[in-house]
Amino acid sequence: MSQTLPATDLPWPTASVRTEQTHERCDTPTLAEQQRWLLERVLLGPQANTRLVEERIQGSAALSAAQRLAIYQEGYRLRLLECLQAEFPALHVCLGESLFRLFAIGYLEQQPSRHYSLYQLGEGFADFLSRTRPAGSGLPADTAAQLLLPEQLARLERAQARALRAMGTEQREADTGRPDHWLSWPVLELPDTSQLVDVNFDLLDYLQQTDRYLLAQQQGEQQDKPPLPAVTSQSLLVYRHQYRVNVVRLEPWQATMVRQLQQGQPCDWSRFAAALGLAESELLSRLHLWLARAAAQSMVVVLPS
Amino acid sequence: MSAFPSCSLPATPPPSPGFGVGLRSCHFPWLERHLLPQQSGVDWFEAITENYLDHYGYARRMLFRLREHYPIVLHGVSLSIGASEPLDAAYLHKLRQLASELQPAWISDHLCWTGMLGINSHDLLPLPLTRESLDHVCARVQQVQDYLSRPLVLENPSTYFCFQQNEYHEWEFLAELVRRSGCQLLVDVNNIYVSSVNLGFDPQQYLAGLPLQAVAQCHLAGPSDMGTHLIDTHDQPVPTAVWRLYQQLISACERPVATLLEWDARIPDFPELVAELNLAREVLQGHIPQREMAVAASSLSTPVAASVGRELHIAEPLS
Ligand SMILES: [Fe+2]
Numbered sequence: 011m012s013q014t015l016p017a018t019d020l021p022w023p024t025a026s027v028r029t030e031q032t033h034e035r036c037d038t039p040t041l042a043e044q045q046r047w048l049l050e051r052v053l054l055g056p057q058a059n060t061r062l063v064e065e066r067i068q069g070s071a072a073l074s075a076a077q078r079l080a081i082y083q084e085g086y087r088l089r090l091l092e093c094l095q096a097e098f099p100a101l102h103v104c105l106g107e108s109l110f111r112l113f114a115i116g117y118l119e120q121q122p123s124r125h126y127s128l129y130q131l132g133e134g135f136a137d138f139l140s141r142t143r144p145a146g147s148g149l150p151a152d153t154a155a156q157l158l159l160p161e162q163l164a165r166l167e168r169a170q171a172r173a174l175r176a177m178g179t180e181q182r183e184a185d186t187g188r189p190d191h192w193l194s195w196p197v198l199e200l201p202d203t204s205q206l207v208d209v210n211f212d213l214l215d216y217l218q219q220t221d222r223y224l225l226a227q228q229q230g231e232q233q234d235k236p237p238l239p240a241v242t243s244q245s246l247l248v249y250r251h252q253y254r255v256n257v258v259r260l261e262p263w264q265a266t267m268v269r270q271l272q273q274g275q276p277c278d279w280s281r282f283a284a285a286l287g288l289a290e291s292e293l294l295s296r297l298h299l300w301l302a303r304a305a306a307q308s309m310v311v312v313l314p315s
Numbered sequence: 316m317s318a319f320p321s322c323s324l325p326a327t328p329p330p331s332p333g334f335g336v337g338l339r340s341c342h343f344p345w346l347e348r349h350l351l352p353q354q355s356g357v358d359w360f361e362a363i364t365e366n367y368l369d370h371y372g373y374a375r376r377m378l379f380r381l382r383e384h385y386p387i388v389l390h391g392v393s394l395s396i397g398a399s400e401p402l403d404a405a406y407l408h409k410l411r412q413l414a415s416e417l418q419p420a421w422i423s424d425h426l427c428w429t430g431m432l433g434i435n436s437h438d439l440l441p442l443p444l445t446r447e448s449l450d451h452v453c454a455r456v457q458q459v460q461d462y463l464s465r466p467l468v469l470e471n472p473s474t475y476f477c478f479q480q481n482e483y484h485e486w487e488f489l490a491e492l493v494r495r496s497g498c499q500l501l502v503d504v505n506n507i508y509v510s511s512v513n514l515g516f517d518p519q520q521y522l523a524g525l526p527l528q529a530v531a532q533c534h535l536a537g538p539s540d541m542g543t544h545l546i547d548t549h550d551q552p553v554p555t556a557v558w559r560l561y562q563q564l565i566s567a568c569e570r571p572v573a574t575l576l577e578w579d580a581r582i583p584d585f586p587e588l589v590a591e592l593n594l595a596r597e598v599l600q601g602h603i604p605q606r607e608m609a610v611a612a613s614s615l616s617t618p619v620a621a622s623v624g625r626e627l628h629i630a631e632p633l634s
Binding site for chain 2: 038039040041042044045046048049052053065066067068069070072073075077078079081082085086089090093122123124125126127128129174175176177178180250253
């Protein structure tokens, strides 16, 4: 026989869990009941109701049951905040400690980790920032535009984190290389370590400035926080070469091409040239000039034709 | 559920690989330049399993390069052996895959649970130590051991409370678990000390109650004193009380036991880490360092190494 656990006071929908055993004595919680109860207290933190705490947890003169529970509640928040801060260092600098914390806690409350790896924790953060962005209506255009900064910075930093871990080209140099014929259209592929991120700010410069700022802080030097980035459209390619993650700014035609590769579509070069208003020969020579560097740096892979 | 360990599993732990440290990404640049055991000064490494699952970057390359020269143990934090929901099949599948590629000396995790309803708290949460839990954990240990075709090594976590309904002390629970499932033990003497202060038990009684023949490994680390309790911060040198327990454990085992120093926050440079590890060799010669425990610098317990930062973007050029 199995039993379904009672409804929960968690703020997100949960699947019902069935336990193997039925316990006759209702004053002795089952393992599943104990775990569900404790997990709820940990996730809800200080907002959790503390009914049953004394009944379930042994306290002492030095440390009450509630104080003991609070160690786990605080530890949960601090640990995951620290992880998010480690993954989004520039965003943390940009927002400052208290605002970053506010967003991060909101994110963890809405989307607690459902993965065995802490590396997955930041996956939905940019989307969360986007969903919770205040409507810009009624604000001056400049101010409304600034509201996009946190989510775009988060997207860029997440792309960097992904590039660190994804399957790169380091092990496959042998079967790829530079285009073998300067007069033919190459067959291109985007490695999993490359990701295009379109932003409305000068984030390339901002990332470099925050890296310098954080390094100085680490070395105990005082430095002013970098100023907020200038508003300007950029297409940034995050890529990995020889295990190092880099960011480079793409020209519009390069970005259009990479975007197509990112969507898994093969390039229709003649249509592409027409859309750009270029002669095919002009596009071909631009492409080969760029590929000489882009392929050597593992931004794209040239497949044998 | 069988009352006996699977007969294909070895009954005794493998021979000790010696003295090792937890592998942390901040040391990769140094290890690139001091790759061999005679250069690094350590005999083996323990790698956090989850940091290498789904990983195809620099850290994985370093792990496999080190594996060419050292025994490596996979130490997990997300197996959640005590959770009352099915084991994570995807996790186990990837763990088995990594193990087949890496050939670790053994695979360990913690006597704890980390979440349920699909949610991972990324903390090592305490189990109610009841008969129900024991049956449950025994069955799951056997499932994992069958799946991985090797004994599971389980570590005692630091705990900050006991459940009112507990029917066992932790050492009794572990002894029964070993007897019934054939699992082996990773005895964290720092965690015994932290829990003994927090829960008010005698650490000698803990050691005396452990099935020592099943001890595959031990952990050393430095906790923080919060005034009313200790927290397992892994952010400072090993204090005298923990060294004493270490000495007692090894002498009671009457054989060399794989010894590993954990350091997860405010991590020192590698040579400093090795100097701390070398104190363990001296302790076995009878020289116990005299050290007070530092008052807390942080209140964050760090059993879950959080190496998710961007530090590797500025890793040194590869040779
Ligand atoms: Fe440990």
